[in-house]
Amino acid sequence: MNNDNFTRRNFIRTSVALAGSAAILSAQSPNDTVRVAFIGVGNRGSYLLKNMLKVPGIKVVAICDIDPEALKKAVDEATAAGNTPDPYTEYRKMLDRKDIDAVVIATPVDLHKEMSVAALEVGKNVYQEKPLGLNPEQSRMLVNAAKNAKGIFQVGFQLRHDPNRAASMKFVHEGGIGDVLFLQGYRHTGDLPRQTLWYFDRTRSGDNILEQACHIIDLMVWAAGTHPLRAFGSGGINLYHDIPPGRTTMDNYTVIYEFPKNVRFVFSHIYFDPPAFSGIKERVFGSKAAVDLATATVTELDKESSARKLEVPDADQDSTYLSLASFIDNARGHKRPLNNAESARISSLTSILGRKSIYERRVVDWSEVDV
Ligand SMILES: NC(=O)c1ccc[n+]([C@@H]2O[C@H](COP(=O)([O-])OP(=O)(O)OC[C@H]3O[C@@H](n4cnc5c(N)ncnc54)[C@H](O)[C@@H]3O)[C@@H](O)[C@H]2O)c1
Incomplete structure (x- = not known):
């Protein structure tokens, strides 16, 4: 299926759905403050919280985590x-509250689907961490839940909000x-x-190609403007056998x-790189020039020393802050996010x-994951 057509069609559908549900926030929140709750405040969730606290016009009213220390x-x-956030250990109990406008979910990947669907079903605006779901079926369920929801997803x-990558x-x-x-x-x-x-x-993370690599894969799908037709890969554990004990993810x-x-x-992903060889690369090569997305540096073909930095508005802004600020703005205005359910499905399915x-040591076609 052509991603462009799919996205456009979905966009029209979503716009209509959102128009019908206008003013959800203002109905609940007379002074236009967006009342935010968190589910999962571990490594990522705590960073999201720190950044959310800087977004103007929000109040954090509830936080849920099963780890008492993190909570x-x-x-x-x-x-x-x-x-004045109230603490919770049961997220469903927290979602019962009517005075929560938006929920940020940063729990392990295997919990994304159940938590986001539950939050969307009770009309909350939802910011869910990547990747979308653990497998194609969960991803489809999340797209459907987002389509039928009153809130945005x-x-x-x-990284799509990172100033350098956005300019590139x-x-x-x-x-x-x-x-x-x-x-x-x-x-x-x-x-x-x-x-x-x-x-x-x-079984919990979806393996590193989904849980970790999905950011770079998402950027490349964005650059290509569509999903891949097929993939062939090879991987395994070469060094960290049973480290930590029970490890099933590739190194x-x-x-x-x-x-x-x-x-x-x-794309390659290595976990046993020595520090001197470490790094991340995101490069797009074209018929006239190539661009390094992370640094917004362009080098023209066949020209020596032609590297130049693109003009980057707000270059020093943190992508996580910008992403959360856009979420609050989208929730307020019922706008379709840049990182919406369908774009996230395409990126997550590309990882899958x-x-x-x-895993199957063969070429796999897109139709085999596009459920
Ligand atoms: N966007 C990014 O750059 C980025 C970076 C890191 C992680 N992530 C994503 O964020 C998510 C969380 O990753 P992490 O690194 O923070 O993991 P983590 O293990 O540090 O944090 C997860 C938190 O969820 C809590 N939790 C687990 N089950 C729960 C439940 N039933 N109810 C409430 N809380 C529960 C845990 O106690 C923990 O505090 C993952 O989806 C991961 O892929 C995104």
Whole structure:
């Protein structure tokens, strides 16, 4: 299915649905304050909270986590910033509250679907961390839940809000590098923190290609303007056998994606890189020039020393802050987010396509994951 058509069709449908539900927030929140709740305030959720507390016009009114330490730390931080959040350990109980406008969900990947669907069903605006779901079926359920919801649904692919990447992508989409011909990405950043066990359990995280690599994969899908046609990958555990105990996630893999018009995307992910070899790369090669997305640096073809930095508005702004600020703005205005359910589905399915190819050691077509 062509992603452009799909997205456009979905956009019209969503716009109509949102228009019908206008003023949900103002009905509940007379002074236009957006009352925010959090589910999951661990590593990511606590960073989201810190940034959310800087967004004008919000109040953090409730926080839920099953870890008492994480919960207390988050409640204390929000309280110190002038909020009065009530603590919860059962998210469904928290969702029963009518005076919550928006919910930020940053729990392990296997919990995304049930929590987001529950929040959407009771009319909340939802910011859910990436990836969308653990598998194609969950991803589809989330798209359907978002389509039928009163609130908006935004996914935490915050790099689309990063000023450098946004400027680079604008340049690509406006034809600055000519036709997009080739995409290259890698993520070599050492192993994940060993104390967080769910990261290493593929049934909970969806494996590293989904849980970790989905950001870069999302950017490349955005650059290509559509989903890949097929993928072939190879990967496994070469060094960290049973480290931490029970590990089922890969410590290295590589995937080649084929997009329409003969565009290839080559991606590798290594967890045993020595520090001197560590790094992240996101490059788009075109018929006239190539761009490094993370630095917004363009180099023209066949010209020596032609590297130049694109003009980047708000270059020093944090992408997570910008992503959350856009969520609050979208919730207020019932606007369709840049990172909506469908765009997140395409990006997450692209990770899942590569994962399936690696696990099954064969070329996998898009139609096999596009349920
Ligand atoms: N966008 C990004 O750059 C980024 C970065 C890191 C993580 N993430 C994503 O954020 C999510 C969370 O990752 P993390 O690194 O913060 O993991 P984490 O383990 O540090 O935090 C998860 C938190 O969820 C809590 N939790 C688990 N089950 C719960 C339940 N039933 N009810 C309430 N709370 C519950 C845990 O106690 C923990 O505090 C994942 O989806 C991950 O992929 C995104």
